[in-house]
Amino acid sequence: MARRKPPAQHGARSEDGQAQTTAPPPLKRGPWTAEEDEVLVRFVAREGEGRWRTLPRRAGLLRCGKSCRLRWMNYLRPDIKRGPIAEDEEDLILRLHRVLGNRWSLIAGRLPGRTDNEIKNYWNSHLSKKLIAQGLDPRTHMPLAAAPGKTAAATHKTTAAPVVVPPQPPPPPGPVLPTSSAAGTGSDGHDNPGDGGNDDLAATMSVDADGFEGFGDQLLADYAASRGGFEDVMGCPMVDDDTFTSFLDSLMNERQLAADHKGVMNDQGGAI
């Protein structure tokens, strides 16, 4: 169901947006054809992933490297799971999002076969609305402040400021988690579904807490405290790598965890 305006061949920019002086080859844009898919699949099978920038030329594709990578990661990888998001997957997404926020790649890393793009789209088109309908702020999973006529009724299209979020009080002290620096950590960023892909997360989780909303999570706090993994440093609760990794695992493997904290969640308006 891909539709992206095909023309727009403004070749005046490289794939990274930098201006170019020499006339670039006419890069194709828009939806991929079955033929292109086949070429890419065959090439990756033969040469392996990586070197995306040069891949198009080597493979004989008139696409930019970014486009090839995206197509492979989001659609052509053999381990991609097709089909609707299952109920348990949805439940996991909700719980992970509550802890991780919009870290789609990290969330995807915990859902084998699902891509960050797919989860992001699913979140924006389904789950955020679901939370709103429950009176919860999709960003923080906290109860929406009563804002007459400005919440669930606020229809939106896709993600552009999808949710009317009233000014929030500072989130409760949350674990110190990585911000966008979780990106680009040497792994392919998609965290190889199912392979403990939050290692990079854990490695960076002590960086800073700025900009991470939706994580003020009593769930993790309790969990970490129970593990003795909490320290209060500069007013910011910290968790160690193992604690956080275990916590994410527990989110996946122990539905009981949520039940154990039901009281907490109820206090917050029944989040999740």
Add this chain to the structure above:
DNA sequence: AACTTAGGCAACCGCTTTAAA
């Protein structure tokens, strides 16, 4: 039946981070 609106999702954009030279 024709038109309009909303939803869904693949693809693109721009920025950040990391690694290599």
Add this chain to the structure above:
DNA sequence: CTTTAAAGCGGTTGCCTAAGT
């Protein structure tokens, strides 16, 4: 140490389809 290339990420766009009028 600095610069540059490569890769990855989150946000956004825009087309197609379905539902509604």
